[in-house]
Amino acid sequence: MKDVKGASEDDANLLVLIIDTNPFMWTKSTESPSGLSLDNALCQLLVFINAHMALKHDNKLAVIASHVGISYDSKFLYPATNAVQVNNNSDSEQSKDTNMYQTFRAVNNQVTAGVRALMQDAPTLETYPDKGSSMIASALSMALCYVNRVLRTDNVGHIKPRILIVSVSSDSPYQYIGIMNCIFSAQKASIPIDVCKVYGEDTVFLQQAAHITEGVYLKLASPQGFLQYLMEVSMSTGARTC
């Protein structure tokens, strides 16, 4: 176990979660033996997210979807843009969860709505060549920009950022430069990039990302236990084990 430099117990955490939402790879993952499906994975992720938010009252969160295809690219699921929020407020089905902690509900609804929106309009993907990859480079850039913004507006100056990538797709060589630039930026800003590989071969780029930024690269041997991995490995920055 090693303690991250200067991390104090009271510091708030900023978790930027990048979810690889490549529908093709998730379909393959679902079909593989003991593989995880996207909806299942999202449920587990939401629990993890809620746990993160519950851990400290000023913990912050951003969720970015790294999708396939140029027109869809990457997209913030939380904090969400207005359009999705409107959808959300008109959502009547959530009334059954009236007892739920408000923050949890907001996050859960927005992430769910975001993924739904992503999956609804995807017809042009059929002709997109790189079906096996997702837009990790752009997602990482967005994550870094967001981290930068939060750090700038943070007056206390104690927020600890980190990035967690949930990956299913393989590397795409033409994103190499973009990804490496992001990695080096993250290294310079000492933002650890953790990688959780749920399905598929190891991705070399993300292994590098984790290695260079002193993050954790974790390939799940049994994806069904996704949440447990997250809880044990990625819950806190204070104590890193693997």
Place this chain on the structure above:
Amino acid sequence: MTTSKLHTTTSVSEGKRLQASASYNNVDGILHLVNKKLIFTAKGSKNPMISVPLSDLKQFFVSKPDKPDPKLKIKLFSDVEHMFVLTTSNAKESLGKFKIELQTLISKQRSGHASNASSRVTSAAPSPKPRNGNAPSPSSGASSPALRKTAPTAEEIALRVELLSRNAELAKLHQELVVGRFITEEDFWETRKHLLRDEAAKTEQKKGRSSTVPDLKPVTEEGGDVKIKITPQIIHDIFEHYPSVKKAYTENVPHNLKEEEFWKRYFQSKFFHRNRSNADRMKNQQKDDIFDKCFAEDEDELVHGPKKIRLDRLNRLIDLSMTAEDHLENGNEPDITMQPGTGKSLTLLRKFNRHAERVLKSSLSEKPMKPKDSPSDYTQKKGYKDEIIIEDLDADEVQPRILLNINDSRRYFESQTGTSLNDIGQNEQFPTSALTNMKALFADWHPDLRKPIRRPVSSQVTQMLNKSIKDRNNLNARQRSLEMKIPPALEQQVMNIHSASKEFLRHFWSTVNSTAPERIEKNKRMVEQIRKTLERIDEVAETAGEDGKVVRLMFKHMEAALRNALVVRQAASINGKRKRAQ
């Protein structure tokens, strides 16, 4: 039939050379000839239907110009054949271009990778095969021994000796390898040119004059005698520093005074003692006509400044009196605090300035002061013009550059990597139903966060994580305990073998793909050495007894590297034989 244009681009973009619309098995599309590949893409699709690296191409045929449809047939080493019919409007012309281009590319490839190309056998599958390049191409070229057969000059040899005498480690290696006749002297230095260059730069730099003011400290001996030692060097310094003393010396020695006497008086004089703070001694000074005169002269110069400054020879750019307009508020009148008589500081400052000037002058001694011609000439000529130009303020010169124009960066990187990682996903047939299924799944999806992780999985995960934590801790602990302790003599031996192996490998890889006869010869020698080194490792490990294990462990990777070199060599020679047989 589409009308498509054929164009040749000389740009570096994607290495694209030629393209023309064509049909393959009655499918219309476009035939590309990229730097390394011949690619056929069906119309409307982005994925290549056929992609053949040129290195796989065995032969190609083009139909005769008088035949109705221009055809291009290619035959691969795997004996697979493809036939393309060119459908461009000016098909015959483009076929001719393809023919020429293919010929040049193939011949280039053959000659470049003579040993590699012949061993290739590839299927015609569209996925590009990983390059056969297990041997890195030699990076040398500028420094081939074939070009540099001349014997080293005396300076070079002196430089080498100097370098070896300074660098003990290098000397040891040199002793080991060159004196032991494993590799030649020239080979040894060929890979160490940068060291020699550094060394040359170091020796070329000359030491300047010391900038200390000559100052002699009297040493008090037993019995209260004061003794000062002077050497010719010190005398020289004093003369240079105090011209008045030199004047006095030439005037008085030897006819008025003996040399010894002169210096004795010098060290007793007011002149000598003026810088020292022992004011009481100054009072007790006897009168000394010679040195009092010196003192007066010197002091006079220090107080009133040097008498003759030739103002007409001043460079106007550094003439302070000429910049009065720049200092309108207070002008640039002489600083009144510098007026003589305001204490010791002025003379001290002048003294230091004079000293500094002297030191600087000694370092540019040979160079004459700049303009020999009259100052007005200097102004007129480009002298000032050159000096008032500030580079930073100049407009940037536009460098002629060729824009790198990449239409589809995807393909560019593919050609860079050789193997396309992306092909894993790209060429698999993803059911389009995946999309609709996903859409349906999420159309009305609400997360149910109450699903627990069931028993077998949860305990599996815990076990796995615990194990990985334990492994890591163990690894750390083991690394701590395994500080390899072997006897110094053995360690030395290991180190020597290690550095020698590195050297052999370096020479081996720099010559492995070469075709020049003497390089092939060298490569053979290196192979021999590598074999011997492997034997030596075995020998050392065996004789080390208890420590043999540790030695083995230390050489684990080096041995692998050496064996790899041998394997590569063997493969290359087999290829070579096969080629000759063909």
